[in-house]
Every structure is written in structure tokens, then in C-alpha cells.
Amino acid sequence: MGLFNIFNKGDKGARTTDNGVVGPTFLDGLTEQIIAPENLLGHEWRRKLKTTSGHTKFRIKYFGQLHPEYQNLIVGTSDAPSLVVAVEPNSGQEILIFDGCIHGYNAMFCDAYSDEQKKNRKADKIYQSLNGIDTFELTISTYHGIDYDDEFASDVDTDGFIELIDGSKVEFETVKRNGFDTLQIFGTTNNGDIIEIVSEELA
Template identity: 70%
Template sequence: MGLIDLFKKSKKRSATTDNGVLGPTYLDGFTEQISEPEDLQKHEWRRKLRTASGQTKFRIRYFGQLHTHHRNLIVGTEEAPSLVVAVDPASAQEIILFDGCKHGYNAMFCEQYSAEQKSRVAGTFYKDPNGNDTFEITLSTYNGIDYDDEFADKVDADGYITLIDGTRMDFGTVKRNGFDTLQISGLTEAGKVIEIVSEELA
């Protein structure tokens, strides 16, 4: 059972996924709304991956390994966190879905990574346990951290905050990219939903 399954006790529906929560800045321009989503949480940003040209089916390439027991899940290795990239099969355009060295609360405020770890390559193409390798992608981030309360006194006069690695970042960007949970799922041609990534990041 993935993290998102914990929330799916009831089947409440919203009109769309536009609930006012802002998603990761690095995915701006690469997503679209989902109509009538089930059990959208008030602190959840959820979207479907889509290129500017309208492509909605992707292959997945990653750095990491498959979970020992849940063979559908991509996880990090002892050397470094996972890196997950979507690839448009038609154009070969690549879209970063998650970089565990950069994205999420822990990467921004708790863990420091070397230049070698940050430069790792997503070189393995993903296949689910049934051999499917092309999916429609849905992404969810959960933003349960009250950044305004926890970090307000650390924002400088220019509206920037210093991350654990010394990088200065706009506070608005920090709140969008510093999510505490990430879920990535894929829809196969046969209509089966496969959970690809499920990470707690705080």
C-alpha cells in the first residue's frame, strides 16, 4: 500500500484539481488539471503531466533502484536519492519529475549532497512488474509544512531564504518545491494505475 492509499478511505470528488495549492515551480508549463479527482486533499497539489505540444504519454527514466518488496516503486540507493525523468517517446523531450537531491523539505533543509551525488544520471528505463513502459502520468505533492510560521524570521529583506547547502532561494519557490510528500503514478494502456514513486520527504 502506498502513502496515497492512506487517504483514500472515502470517495469525495471535486470539480477539478484547482484547489488553490501551488505545485513545484520546475513543473510549470508541463501539467494540466484533472476533472473530478477523487479525494483531493486541501493541502495536495495534483496534476496530469502534459507537454506544450499535447503529449500525455511518457516513458520513465531514473537513477535509483526498485523497492525490495514493492517492485513497482522507484527508490534511492545507498549512494544517493532517486532522480526521476519523464521522456516523450515522440520527441525525446525530457521533463524532470523529481530530484531527491534538490526537491522536498529534507533536501532543502536537512540533507547535504556532494557534487557527485547531484550529478548522477537517470540512466535506467522503468518497466512495471507486467512489462509496461509507457504511461499517462499523474503527480501529487503534499504541502503540510507551515513555512510562514516556521521560517518567516529566516527570510531576508529581499524575500530570500538560505538552504542547508548555502543556496539562496526565493521564499515563494521554497514553499512550492519544499513539499513533504510526493506521489507519482502511471496509467497503462490497459487502464491500470501503477504507483511509481511514493516518498515522504520531511
């Protein structure tokens, strides 16, 4: 499961993950670069999650369910998309890392969700790996393969805003950053095991 395996051995290429791709606005100031990333794609933004106080170990709370076949993956329910929150255990700081109702191309331009669908999701399930581990370092990748300038430039108003499917207006530059077409979240345990926790095609 998952479009890409970012941990495959191979040519490291770049020295860090700073390849010029700008990532989601909601993670500004909450990530750090990865040194010598392997198989970093030209349209991929990849970072390690980090709190404002420097912590890099997290538990995960979520709304949704585990995939029936790939039971390590968080997915949405038949009623609504998933909602995933990272929690720093010591301080209790919570960081939203994915909301399927508002993040990604489809949520912005294709799939409209009601207020009830959005509000009736509570991230109250605690994620555990299949062997019971619940604390991880988190690596997040978003893929930005959509040419927004080509597809939507004529829809941007004179103030630089574009209307989404729900009728709200958002700055076009914000849409480019949060309207990614694919998301992957990997957790690394203390013993070095790597678990794919989220893998969503969003366009």
C-alpha cells in the same frame, strides 16, 4: 506502500484539482487539471503531466533502484537519492519530475549532498511495470503540509530569499512550492491499470 491512495472510490468533492494549492515550479506549464478528482486533500497539489505540445504518454528514465519489497517503486540507492525523468516517446522531450537531492523539505533543510553525489547520478535506467509495460499517463501529487510562514518567516532576508542547507539562497515563495513533504507519482497504462511508481516521504 504509499501514504494515500488517490484513486480510491469515494466522494469526488471538487470539480477539478484546482484547490488553490500551488505546485512545484519545475512543472509550470507542463501539467493539466484533473476533472472530478477523488479524495483530493486540502493541502495536496495534483495534476496530470502534459508536454508543451499536448502529449500525455511518457516513458520514464531514472537513477536509483527498485524497492526490494514494493518492486513497482523507484527509490534511491545507498549512495544518493533517486532522479526521475519523464520522456515523451515521439519528440524525445524530457521533463524532470523528481530529484531527491533538491526537491522536498529534507533536501532543502535537512540533508546535505555533495557535488559528487549530485553529479554522479545518471537517469539511464528505463522503468517498466512488473508485467513489462513502459509507457504511461502520469499523475503527480505533492503534499504541502508544512507551514513555512510559521517555521521560517524570520529567516527570510529583506530581498525575500532564504538560505538552504547547502548554502544557496532561494526565493521563499519557490521554497514553499518545491519544499513539499510528500510526493506520489502514479502511472496509468493503456488498459487502465494504475501503478504507483514513486512514493516518497520528504519531511
